Amino acid sequence: MTYAFQAEGLVKRFGATTALVGVDLAARPGTVLGVLGPNGAGKTTAVRILATLLRPDAGRARVAGFDVVDSADEVRRRIGLTGQYASVDEDLTGAENLVMIGRLLDLSRSAARDRAAELLAEFDLTEAAGRRAGTYSGGMRRRLDLAASLIAHPEVVFLDEPTTGLDPAKRDDVWSLVRRQVAEGVTVLLTTQYLEEADALADEIAVINRGAVIAHGTPHELKAVVGGQTLHVRPLDPGRLPHVAALLARVTGTRPGSPGRGVLAVPVEGDAVLAPLVAKLAEERIEVMELSLRLPSLDEVFYALTGEETVPAEETENETEGAAA
Numbered sequence: 001m002t003y004a005f006q007a008e009g010l011v012k013r014f015g016a017t018t019a020l021v022g023v024d025l026a027a028r029p030g031t032v033l034g035v036l037g038p039n040g041a042g043k044t045t046a047v048r049i050l051a052t053l054l055r056p057d058a059g060r061a062r063v064a065g066f067d068v069v070d071s072a073d074e075v076r077r078r079i080g081l082t083g084q085y086a087s088v089d090e091d092l093t094g095a096e097n098l099v100m101i102g103r104l105l106d107l108s109r110s111a112a113r114d115r116a117a118e119l120l121a122e123f124d125l126t127e128a129a130g131r132r133a134g135t136y137s138g139g140m141r142r143r144l145d146l147a148a149s150l151i152a153h154p155e156v157v158f159l160d161e162p163t164t165g166l167d168p169a170k171r172d173d174v175w176s177l178v179r180r181q182v183a184e185g186v187t188v189l190l191t192t193q194y195l196e197e198a199d200a201l202a203d204e205i206a207v208i209n210r211g212a213v214i215a216h217g218t219p220h221e222l223k224a225v226v227g228g229q230t231l232h233v234r235p236l237d238p239g240r241l242p243h244v245a246a247l248l249a250r251v252t253g254t255r256p257g258s259p260g261r262g263v264l265a266v267p268v269e270g271d272a273v274l275a276p277l278v279a280k281l282a283e284e285r286i287e288v289m290e291l292s293l294r295l296p297s298l299d300e301v302f303y304a305l306t307g308e309e310t311v312p313a314e315e316t317e318n319e320t321e322g323a324a325a
Ligand SMILES: Nc1ncnc2c1ncn2[C@@H]1O[C@H](COP(=O)(O)OP(=O)(O)OP(=O)(O)O)[C@@H](O)[C@H]1O
Pocket: 014, 015, 017, 018, 019, 037, 038, 039, 040, 041, 042, 043, 044, 045, 046, 084, 313, 314, 317, 318, 321, 322
């Protein structure tokens, strides 16, 4: 088997809406495929088909060697799924949630308890294990959700926007948990709205828009198309902008542009310019409000790929489903 999962030509319609118009996705075992796309792009629909929760109208998909339609039970035994919206039972404790899922997966009572304890420890939830999940913070819930998807030692894990709404520190926690699973040989499909997240975790990225893959490649290849990192500097005193612009040009070798009032931006490769820049700013006593290195936002990625703004294909229909996110 060369692919841990492979989808070819997936089509899915919901009434008048065509959510997927012919999507191909694949990942080799032990790798991460990042599926990057705006609201309504079709990410959750693709995940639900691969996880056997929806039947495609056309096309086919195999996961862990089995067809998702003909051998759905075989597929289900080998996958874990963390949905976009937390699915833990708030009235149960963290430990009870995991034990219940283990029991649903046919583990014996003691095996379910052992596996729950193991995952609670791994996900840093042992202390909170006896508390109702309803009292957990957003980050703790995501960790519990992720733990729940791993009870049965799945070969393939689907993570649907696992960090949306988390603050950066909690997001980093989730990232390291994902990396740890991958290091153990798990294959991951991760959907996200952040290029930064796909860049941090994925071996390959598929960008989807309006139900179609519009770009596919390694993070490096994608960044070559959409642009790499940009350095942003916002001096505390806007009167010093010309001074900072000159300094940036000297340090980076490129004349900066101004993407907004009071801020300068310049494309850079890597973070090598940061240390000399900070030293120069200190030397010339320029205080800054913002000094950041960032990848293009999803909007910028889409603009670079399509020349279009990221307006969801079905704005009205998305309201009901995506409003909470
Ligand atoms: N059960 C459904 N019934 C009707 N339309 C649906 C259904 N599920 C999805 N859609 C529509 O299919 C399209 C793709 O939706 P999907 O949820 O797959 O997008 P997404 O990429 O996951 O978006 P988000 O980032 O908001 O989660 C949207 O237009 C959506 O409104």
